[in-house]
Amino acid sequence: MTPQNPHIKLFNPPSIRQPRPSYSQVASTTLSPGTQLITTSGQVGQTEDGHIPSSFSEQATLVFQSLHICLHTAGAQVRDIIKLTYYLVDVSNNHAEFSGLLMQFLTDGDSVHSPPSTMISVAALAHPKWLLEVEAVAVVSPAPPSLSTLTLSPPQKVKSVDVVIVGAGLSGLQAALDIQNAGLSFAILEARDRVGGKTLARPLASGKGVVDIGAAWLNDKTQPRIYELAMKYGFETVVQRTEGDQVIEITPGEPHRYGFGQVPLASKKTLEDFSRMQSKFEEEAAKIDIHHLPRSDFDNETVAQFLLRNEIDEDAYKVIETTIKGLLGVDATELSLYYYLDYIKSGGSLKDLESDKSNGAQYMRLRQGMGSIAQAMAKDLTPGSLFLNSPVSSINQMSPSHNTITTQSGLQFHAKKIIISIPTPLYRTITFTPPLPSSKATLADSTTLGYYAKTILIYSSPWWRPLNLSGSLTSLNGPVSFTRDTSVPSDSQFSLTCFLVGSTGRRWSILSPIKRRQAVLDQIAGMIEEEHKRKVYETEEIIEQEWIKEQWSQGAPCPVMEPGLLNRYADVLRRRVGDCHFVGTETAFEWKGYMEGAILAGERGAKEVIEKLAKA
Numbered sequence: 001m002t003p004q005n006p007h008i009k010l011f012n013p014p015s016i017r018q019p020r021p022s023y024s025q026v027a028s029t030t031l032s033p034g035t036q037l038i039t040t041s042g043q044v045g046q047t048e049d050g051h052i053p054s055s056f057s058e059q060a061t062l063v064f065q066s067l068h069i070c071l072h073t074a075g076a077q078v079r080d081i082i083k084l085t086y087y088l089v090d091v092s093n094n095h096a097e098f099s100g101l102l103m104q105f106l107t108d109g110d111s112v113h114s115p116p117s118t119m120i121s122v123a124a125l126a127h128p129k130w131l132l133e134v135e136a137v138a139v140v141s142p143a144p145p146s147l148s149t150l151t152l153s154p155p156q157k158v159k160s161v162d163v164v165i166v167g168a169g170l171s172g173l174q175a176a177l178d179i180q181n182a183g184l185s186f187a188i189l190e191a192r193d194r195v196g197g198k199t200l201a202r203p204l205a206s207g208k209g210v211v212d213i214g215a216a217w218l219n220d221k222t223q224p225r226i227y228e229l230a231m232k233y234g235f236e237t238v239v240q241r242t243e244g245d246q247v248i249e250i251t252p253g254e255p256h257r258y259g260f261g262q263v264p265l266a267s268k269k270t271l272e273d274f275s276r277m278q279s280k281f282e283e284e285a286a287k288i289d290i291h292h293l294p295r296s297d298f299d300n301e302t303v304a305q306f307l308l309r310n311e312i313d314e315d316a317y318k319v320i321e322t323t324i325k326g327l328l329g330v331d332a333t334e335l336s337l338y339y340y341l342d343y344i345k346s347g348g349s350l351k352d353l354e355s356d357k358s359n360g361a362q363y364m365r366l367r368q369g370m371g372s373i374a375q376a377m378a379k380d381l382t383p384g385s386l387f388l389n390s391p392v393s394s395i396n397q398m399s400p401s402h403n404t405i406t407t408q409s410g411l412q413f414h415a416k417k418i419i420i421s422i423p424t425p426l427y428r429t430i431t432f433t434p435p436l437p438s439s440k441a442t443l444a445d446s447t448t449l450g451y452y453a454k455t456i457l458i459y460s461s462p463w464w465r466p467l468n469l470s471g472s473l474t475s476l477n478g479p480v481s482f483t484r485d486t487s488v489p490s491d492s493q494f495s496l497t498c499f500l501v502g503s504t505g506r507r508w509s510i511l512s513p514i515k516r517r518q519a520v521l522d523q524i525a526g527m528i529e530e531e532h533k534r535k536v537y538e539t540e541e542i543i544e545q546e547w548i549k550e551q552w553s554q555g556a557p558c559p560v561m562e563p564g565l566l567n568r569y570a571d572v573l574r575r576r577v578g579d580c581h582f583v584g585t586e587t588a589f590e591w592k593g594y595m596e597g598a599i600l601a602g603e604r605g606a607k608e609v610i611e612k613l614a615k616a
């Protein structure tokens with residue numbers, strides 16, 4: 001077999017059509033440390049299961065979705081594209097429609113990205129039903145050093161410490177504080193201009209408090225570490241409101257109200273199938289020992305395959321998939337059944353993961369917002385140890401305990417140990433010398449971050465409460481999959497947070513910003529009684545956050561595994577490579593994907609390093 005070129009990584013995103021063995025959908029080529037050239041195969045208007053819609057607009061929508069997914073999987077975004085090539089059948093008839101959808105694809109906020117492009121008119125494509133094909137070339141390159149990097153950087157270029165921590169999300173910060181408490185010297189290097197990673201509070205324009213655009217909920221009993229931190233720093237909790245009716249839309253345009261926590265109106269078959277499958281998930285998850293995962297047949301299929309094999313009805317499938325999208329931002333087709341069962345057990349039970357009540361994962365928020373915890377932790381760090389705007393671009397393990405860590409801005413650190421807290425798929429943005437072992441590299445290339453976005457509708461009053469609505473709406477059709485009342489009455493902050501997740505979220509994502517907002521408002525209005533619909537549109541402010549577009553997150557809440565990975569790599573996730581130790585929420589045994597998991601993983605990584613250095 002010809003050895004692979006180590007500078008070229010080839011991959012096939014799981015949620016798009018899988019190619020023949022002779023080619024791959026995406027190649028990522030390392031040009032220099034941190035700089036990748038991304039090339040895609042021509043994307044066509046065909047669904048993952050091979051269906052080819054007859055209309056040009058449906059095909060074009062699929063093409064741009066696939067391109068988004070290819071770019072995202074490679075850590076790139078639309079703004080990174082340097083060349084587009086379009087092949088169109090029947091240009092004269094299809095050109096206008098194509099241009100409209102192309103503009104949506106290229107527009108982000110007020111700015112339009114206009115890369116060099118070539119349009120080629122063709123008589124036909126490889127399949128007679130294909131009407132267009134689009135390929136892209138992109139470059140992901142290091143950001144130039146910003147002013148704050150220059151201000152925060154120490155005057156000397158090389159600094160020697162016991163430990164370098166990469167990433168200042170909750171996991172990295174917890175690891176850094178434990179290293180500090182052990183009396184070791186350290187530097188914590190963060191790519192962004194802020195700490196907190198996927199936790200972030202946004203102040204409202206009105207000055208009435210904040211909303212969480214990242215993580216929002218914790219539980220005081222089942223998630224003791226994150227709760228203790230919130231209490232330690234004096235933050236106030238807000239118990240999630242569970243009064244009033246919930247609304248569910250099973251069939252498009254047919255919302256149903258039902259009492260909070262009661263069983264919604266659905267066919268007998270749907271309810272029976274749903275409860276049969278939920279019980280099966282709970283039962284099998286309960287048997288799992290999260291600290292020891294032997295090989296299992298559950299890793300041979302996706303959750304979707306399992307559901308279809310059990311012949312459940314379409315609506316029950318959609319209810320279960322909506323739960324999965326809410327938990328992980330991916331569809332049932334993208335997730336190993338074994339991974340899902342382990343994830344459920346990691347958070348206790350499915351019932352508690354879904355619940356807003358006292359044992360539930362959605363039980364409490366913080367008045368000051370979850371981002372405040374990371375900010376408070378950062379204030380406890382030794383002054384001068386935190387380097388913002390410092391994306392790590394290379395890690396060179398020359399010999400044991402002699403490692404050089406370099407940032408994109410050229411800072412260099414020598415360290416005996418390194419703790420890496422960045423999401424697993426982002427490992428490929430760092431050049432490791434020697435390269436990561438193939439098992440670790442496979443994990444970085446194969447675990448997938450979900451599509452997770454929030455649109456937060458801010459109002460002057462909680463108009464839904466007098467209508468006996470809880471603010472909890474669920475749609476099996478999207479684009480919004482579910483909503484929650486995220487108000488903080490003591491700040492007069494009244495909000496409904498809408499979650500756009502999984503493939504329905506991805507489809508919504510390619511609309512223009514104006515159309516995205518309109519789609520959310522129209523959908524929520526469609527679930528409210530006619531005489532109250534106008535209240536939905538009377539927003540004071542609308543805040544939107546798509547985590548897939550964040551260069552240093554690339555999706556949320558936690559990288560997940562497709563079939564075949566957990567059986568082979570369960571232990572590899574947190575396995576040390578030389579002096580590099582790996583933390584981050586996905587490496588946690590308990591509460592993986594959650595803030596609690598991030599803290600627990602940070603503690604584990606710090607403990608490993610402290611013990612190793614004590615023995616040295």
Ligand SMILES: Cc1cc2nc3c(=O)[nH]c(=O)nc-3n(C[C@H](O)[C@H](O)[C@H](O)COP(=O)(O)OP(=O)(O)OC[C@H]3O[C@@H](n4cnc5c(N)ncnc54)[C@H](O)[C@@H]3O)c2cc1C
Binds near residue numbers: 557584
């Ligand atoms: C919308 C949303 C809702 C969520 N809801 C909840 C919830 O209700 N409850 C809950 O418990 N959890 C929730 N989560 C998940 C929770 O936010 C995460 O599990 C947790 O914050 C992960 O922390 P982490 O430190 O492991 O990773 P991250 O927060 O991703 O931190 C990693 C850090 O590494 C940095 N980084 C990346 N690359 C580099 C590099 N090359 N060099 C230096 N730094 C780098 C990043 O900028 C980031 O700061 C939610 C997440 C999202 C996005």
